[in-house]
Amino acid sequence: MNNLHVAIIGAGATGVAAFIALVRQGACKRITLLDASGPAIGQVYASQHPELLCNTSVELMSLLPPHYHDLLHYLHEHTNNEITLADFVSRKIIGDYIQDRYTRYLSLAYQQGISVSFIRDAGKQVMRQPGGDYLIETRQSGTIAADAVIVCTGYTHPAIPEALASYQGDPLFFASPYPEKLMLEKIRPDSHVLIVGTRLSAIDAALVLCRQGCRVSLVSPSGDLPAVRSAVMLRPIQASRLAWLTDSAVISEHVRPDIRKWVIRLLAHASAISLREQFVAEAESIQRLREESELARQDKTEWQYRIVGMINVINQHSHTLPEAVKHSLSAFLRATGRYISAMPLKNAEKLLGYVDSGLLSVEKLRADSLQKSDSGWTLSNPQGEITHFDALVCATGYAPPTHSMTHNGLILADARDTSAAPPRLNNHLQLHLAHSVSPESVWLAGISTHLSVPVVNALFVAVEQVNRIAQQIKRL
Template sequence: MSIGVVGGGAAAVCLIDALARVRNTVGSLTVFEPSPHLWRGRAYQVDTDTLRVNATPDDMSVRAGDPGHFERWLETRDRLTGITDGTDPLSGARFVSRRCYGDYLEHCARTALGTLRRTGRRVTLVREPVTSARRLPRRVRLHTRARSHTFDYVVLSVGGGSPQDTYGLSGTPGFVADPYPVSAALRDIGEDEHVAVVGSGLSAVDVVLSLAARGHRGRISMLSRQGVLPGVRQKPVRLHLRHLTPDRLRRTARTHRELTVADIATAVRAEFRDAGADLDAVLEEIARAAREDPVDRLRRQLDEVDSPHLGLRILQRAVPQTGPDVWPLLREADKIRLLRAHHRTLMSLCCPMPPAGATVLLNLVQAGQLAMFCGLHGITPAGQGGFDVRADGTGLHTDRVINAVNACEGRIPAAARGLVTSLINDRAASRHTHGGLQLARATSRLTYNGRPDPRLYGLGNIAAGALFFTFGIPSLVDRSQDIVTAIHEHAATVTAAHREARPRTHPLPA
């Protein structure tokens, strides 16, 4: 059995680790990744150590069923290096550098590939982009510029791509189209220049923290349409969901033949009731995000890092853990309403930043160096150099603009558009109305006209419309398990059918 994986980032590492742990699932594995950041992807490439993961080690393991895998790797690394970094002084939790997590991903990939090779499986790395694909009767053919490759199964894990240039500034002197790697993006910025950072999500926070770590003295302006910063992660506590679980909500959906917002609300109320948590406080947190001043919100959430109330922690556990399984069961009208009204706020609360980084932001604001502007209307190059910015109630001139908007979820990255277009034209895949491609929930198989294809799978951001929360490591691990299980079961079915189809031989009469 041959498997081709398009993309060699964190999602591919989760998949390869799962493949290496199942016998007879793969005879040959080929991974296509043209970028120099093999296994690290865009998020975990070698960069400044100012950039931190925003989750604790127990949420970052690539090994299914083993949440302590990354923690044990870290302990070994700490003993060898004699350095333990990343402990947050406010919460006591550990948030390692993204460079360190990239090292872990590389280790896991090399280990898994070594396991496959030792057990007789052939492993190939192709450092070229896949330009197109063709669905054959029983196989899938992938084309690179140099040649074609044919597989029994193909998994698309193409990543999320770069941020969109909303204001058409590409090529303008002083404009940075992509903030990563941050060490390169900030290299030529003068320490006294006024820097505008477009965005208010985790990428924008990365840029501001990196400027501060470099000793930047000039003004920094964070510009966005809504001004919703990532939430501030609270001190971790042990938490086990009882009602907001995939199994329970799937059972509800089978009983009612669909899942409604009212069904989810019932499960939410039961979860909060049993945990003794204040649901009204969380609803108020969601409602006030759009109207509360971002600095006031930042200050308030920092004051609540040690809060004993479990409400936000329940939300942060349930959305990534249960969201991908539950989202496809919701009525379409409910999906649209949730996306329009609450998507940005839920993502800010469920992907919070470490308290130490939030403290740096607040200190910069209080020192008068950092300002946050909402209602961004436009940015244009100025006649004498620099940029003119228009936002609600204000206009300002900046020397530099760094495009740090979060990459649009579900948007097919430019490097993969030819591949995706070829699959759509071949009627092997179809676009999802909310972004990415249509997938079957239980298996992550690509679908066309509602028919799942047992030879084609999607993993990661390409499934954003179909599965909602797709980019967190726990979600990637779960989906990788689904894919490996589906491939294994289909391959076993095909093998059994071939055995049945063989002509039976009968002994000649004596």
């Protein structure tokens, strides 16, 4: 084992996965974790409500690759013996699992002679020192010196549309559905609630609010809900199918491969069920939700077994693609976002139950016409009908971190110098400063890599990244 001291900034799921990877690989002698919220809590898996499910199956939530059964073993030991790799469990359970594995690897680190410390504070910046090591400036605890740094800071703050920004501070306006406890404490059970957004976090909000008896309207300009899946699991994709994507000789700036066609061919080749039977043509949101739920119930959504393989290949090879291809890839990923971030069938069935009992509606509407009234908000639809709402929940997602790079280091999102450039990463996720010949011993992982990696919004992506990073640190 080398004598390195590695600092991990951010100790949510990604930071804990990085910690475990360093310990498992015996990659360093000393580890310091830094997070103002405490170790192994994070934001994403801190939800306590049993209704808030992961949208990825158990198989994809293990912290110990390639042991995809690790979470399953934990679940059989601590919860329910009948859970399978295909199931979707609550984010609370994943939070408990992360805590458990953090504690286990703390004692393993101790047994292996790796010293571990945790500092309850936020990092502000990481600066390269003349001797080649790094100094992390924190908000309150001074500085920490380390030989290598892994930045695992996750999302920053809710992305609030301009039309809603002025309502911040109102006791019945919620900038995000999380922590859900806050929302549930303040919104009375008989309230009429407007949720702005129709994607996964909006669905989380609708499920917990309808369950406590609120009437809920979900609105967004498209009115599009996520697609429905009964599982999402890893089935490797045959390498020959990817030739055009991985062979840079095939792709040039002037040849823009039609990514949509590639995916259709790939799905058609890999499926026993015809594509016509796997997908729904219906455009109206609720009817589409019904039809997609029925397909998932009948196990016809075979695309759900290809999506992880596709994400892995796209993430692995995107850095080799010319800019033009990267652009068409981004457009394709945006267009297929409702499949990548599809919802579990169980959630779809609950939503349909609330729709049928009159508690839930989904509308294609912009929030621009929203008006504040004495007792809440009013929203008018294109027909001029006005609806009153008692509470307003913004569920339009989170802003990815905007770290920036200076001539000798990295400024972390909250402390961003707006005149500085975004971080440049090499294909090993290592920071590469503008005038430097070699990359730094500073790595970004998880959501922080969003400018370099096409799909980052999944734990399995972050876990794979930190394991690669630990291998590199071991070789330093």
